[in-house]
Amino acid sequence: MSIVEDNTAAAPDVDEDELRRRRARKFERIGKWVLPVLVMALALFAWDRLVVWNGIPHYILPGPWLVFSTLISDWPILFDALLVTLQITLMALAVAVIGGVGLAVLFTQSRWMEMSFYPYAVILQVTPVVAIAPLIFIYVDSRIAGLLLCAWLVAFFPVLSNTTLGLNSADHNLRDLFRIYGATRWQRLRYLQLPSALPYFLGGLRIAGGLSLIGAVVAEYVAGTGGIGSGLAFRILEAGYRLNIPRMFAALILIAVTGVVIFAGLSFISHMLLRKWHESALKREG
Amino acid sequence: MAATSAPLGQRAEVMRIEGVDKVFNGDVVALKGLNLTVNSGDFISLLGPSGCGKSTALRLIADLIHPTRGRITWAGGQKAGDLGVVFQEPTLMPWATVAQNVWLPFRLRGKTYNSVKDEIIEALRLVGLDKFQNAYPRELSGGMKMRVSIARAMVTKPRLILMDEPFAALDEITRFRLNNDLLALKEKIGCTVIFVTHSVFESVFLSDRIVVMAARPGRVIRELTVDAPYPRDEVFRTSSDYAAYCRQASDALHEAMEGVAA
Ligand SMILES: Nc1ncnc2c1ncn2[C@@H]1O[C@H](COP(=O)(O)OP(=O)(O)OP(=O)(O)O)[C@@H](O)[C@H]1O
Numbered sequence: 001m002s003i004v005e006d007n008t009a010a011a012p013d014v015d016e017d018e019l020r021r022r023r024a025r026k027f028e029r030i031g032k033w034v035l036p037v038l039v040m041a042l043a044l045f046a047w048d049r050l051v052v053w054n055g056i057p058h059y060i061l062p063g064p065w066l067v068f069s070t071l072i073s074d075w076p077i078l079f080d081a082l083l084v085t086l087q088i089t090l091m092a093l094a095v096a097v098i099g100g101v102g103l104a105v106l107f108t109q110s111r112w113m114e115m116s117f118y119p120y121a122v123i124l125q126v127t128p129v130v131a132i133a134p135l136i137f138i139y140v141d142s143r144i145a146g147l148l149l150c151a152w153l154v155a156f157f158p159v160l161s162n163t164t165l166g167l168n169s170a171d172h173n174l175r176d177l178f179r180i181y182g183a184t185r186w187q188r189l190r191y192l193q194l195p196s197a198l199p200y201f202l203g204g205l206r207i208a209g210g211l212s213l214i215g216a217v218v219a220e221y222v223a224g225t226g227g228i229g230s231g232l233a234f235r236i237l238e239a240g241y242r243l244n245i246p247r248m249f250a251a252l253i254l255i256a257v258t259g260v261v262i263f264a265g266l267s268f269i270s271h272m273l274l275r276k277w278h279e280s281a282l283k284r285e286g
Numbered sequence: 287m288a289a290t291s292a293p294l295g296q297r298a299e300v301m302r303i304e305g306v307d308k309v310f311n312g313d314v315v316a317l318k319g320l321n322l323t324v325n326s327g328d329f330i331s332l333l334g335p336s337g338c339g340k341s342t343a344l345r346l347i348a349d350l351i352h353p354t355r356g357r358i359t360w361a362g363g364q365k366a367g368d369l370g371v372v373f374q375e376p377t378l379m380p381w382a383t384v385a386q387n388v389w390l391p392f393r394l395r396g397k398t399y400n401s402v403k404d405e406i407i408e409a410l411r412l413v414g415l416d417k418f419q420n421a422y423p424r425e426l427s428g429g430m431k432m433r434v435s436i437a438r439a440m441v442t443k444p445r446l447i448l449m450d451e452p453f454a455a456l457d458e459i460t461r462f463r464l465n466n467d468l469l470a471l472k473e474k475i476g477c478t479v480i481f482v483t484h485s486v487f488e489s490v491f492l493s494d495r496i497v498v499m500a501a502r503p504g505r506v507i508r509e510l511t512v513d514a515p516y517p518r519d520e521v522f523r524t525s526s527d528y529a530a531y532c533r534q535a536s537d538a539l540h541e542a543m544e545g546v547a548a
């Protein structure tokens with residue numbers, strides 16, 4: 001009898017399920033960070049041992065410490081290259097957003113436009129950029145413009161297709177309501193279609209962020225020429241010719257980190273824009 | 287604004303539907319020979335089985351679709367946007383707050399928020415949600431969302447409010463509450479309502495006219511008058527008059543369903 005009372009007094013609203021749920025949540029919170037770091041540490045350790053125990057020379061496979069020290073010692077070169085690649089990437093992303101959203105709006109405003117041009121947007125998308133890039137550099141004089149065009153070609157389609165889908169997925173009852181209230185085209189676009197499309201657009205944007213980096217890197221490979229204003233991809237090529245393998249790895253790591261940062265940044269923006277109302281940004285209990 | 291409506295026989299005409307047919311795709315006869323005169327202050331229920339063309343009738347009145355035959359005329363000509371509509375789902379914009387949602391009909395007429403703020407707050411007060419102006423729809427219960435939808439429909443004081451099974455998805459207790467509140471609202475602002483429902487009880491409780499419809503083809507088979515005074519409340523809901531009207535409407539509904547094999 002008294003035991004039962006003690007129990008209820010100690011934790012009135014916490015049952016076994018709740019305790020299990022809390023444990024699971026705590027594990028989730030910690031594991032999300034600890035486990036990947038653990039995997040990384042193990043991989044680095046294995047890499048290091050592999051190199052040391054087998055006596056692999058650094059021009060074939062450098063150990064992690066050598067890569068890390070190269071990253072530091074070559075930082076001035078690599079950082080300049082990073083800035084160039086980043087600049088192309090972000091400009092391409094910006095143009096992809098403007099072009100993708102602009103075309104999507106045009107398509108939803110005019111069936112004619114959509115019927116005429118949508119197939120070509122698909123064709124541009126499915127043709128590998130590596131195959132188009134050499135042509136682009138033949139006809140486009142400015143290197144920057146060429147790089148930008150390549151990166152844009154890769155990045156704009158997800159923005160276009162997602163935004164088009166979003167603009168067309170406004171609730172049909174709300175559409176009727178807008179018609180009943182005599183809304184103009186512009187009002188419907190501004191107050192109904194664009195907000196409905198926002199989550200779709202942001203999904204496309206996150207994909208486009210990664211793709212514009214890929215586009216920029218691929219374009220640099222194809223463009224090939226070096227000198228001042230060359231980006232990370234060119235530094236990788238160049239280091240490869242000189243068998244400077246540690247620098248190749250260092251540049252590769254920088255590209256990967258850049259991709260992750262772009263993705264995380266866009267995810268954060270997306271979360272901030274949607275957190276008040278969209279399902280994807282809501283925390284659910286249980 | 288003006289309260290209780292004039293007696294049934296002495297109300298001014300708002301809108302008239304004359305001999306309207308609606309045929310979809312050349313062969314689906316959704317409505318056949320629909321006649322209906324709507325007078326100012328009426329609360330009309332369209333009652334009938336699924337597929338008898340109730341929603342189609344509302345869409346015709348809202349000018350979202352056009353009659354295949356016949357015509358719909360408005361006393362004093364039709365003005366765009368002079369309607370309020372409530373759908374079965376609350377149909378709110380999830381990205382906008384409660385107050386912004388209620389602002390919508392004004393906004394589409396080019397009115398700034400501040401110029402109509404008083405009307406918006408008043409409409410929200412009438413549905414009991416003035417404390418929730420800054421909430422987002424996802425923070426509200428189903429019944430509260432429906433109240434916002436009603437506030438949006440009446441905030442412009444339209445000539446006619448169309449409601450298509452607005453409470454069908456709600457639980458019975460919430461539905462009773464909203465029925466009571468809807469009548470209280472109607473008394474306060476003296477609006478004219480066409481209300482679509484499957485429920486005999488709801489239609490009798492709310493309306494002064496019940497239009498019973500049958501399917502295949504959709505048509506009116508009976509018009510009943512519920513001559514009980516407003517305001518109606520729980521006393522009416524438990525009265526013998528109410529039971530008698532329900533019996534009448536129910537009989538008419540059975541008649542409507544007889545032709546169709548169950
Ligand atoms: N756009 C459309 N195209 C083709 N047929 C339609 C269309 N809209 C309605 N119908 C048909 O018209 C008939 C009446 O439909 P309506 O939606 O008006 O019925 P309802 O009385 O509202 O039914 P419910 O109670 O199920 O909502 C149905 O047979 C339906 O299939």
Ligand SMILES: [Mg+2]
Pocket residue numbers: 340341342450
């Ligand atoms: Mg219907």
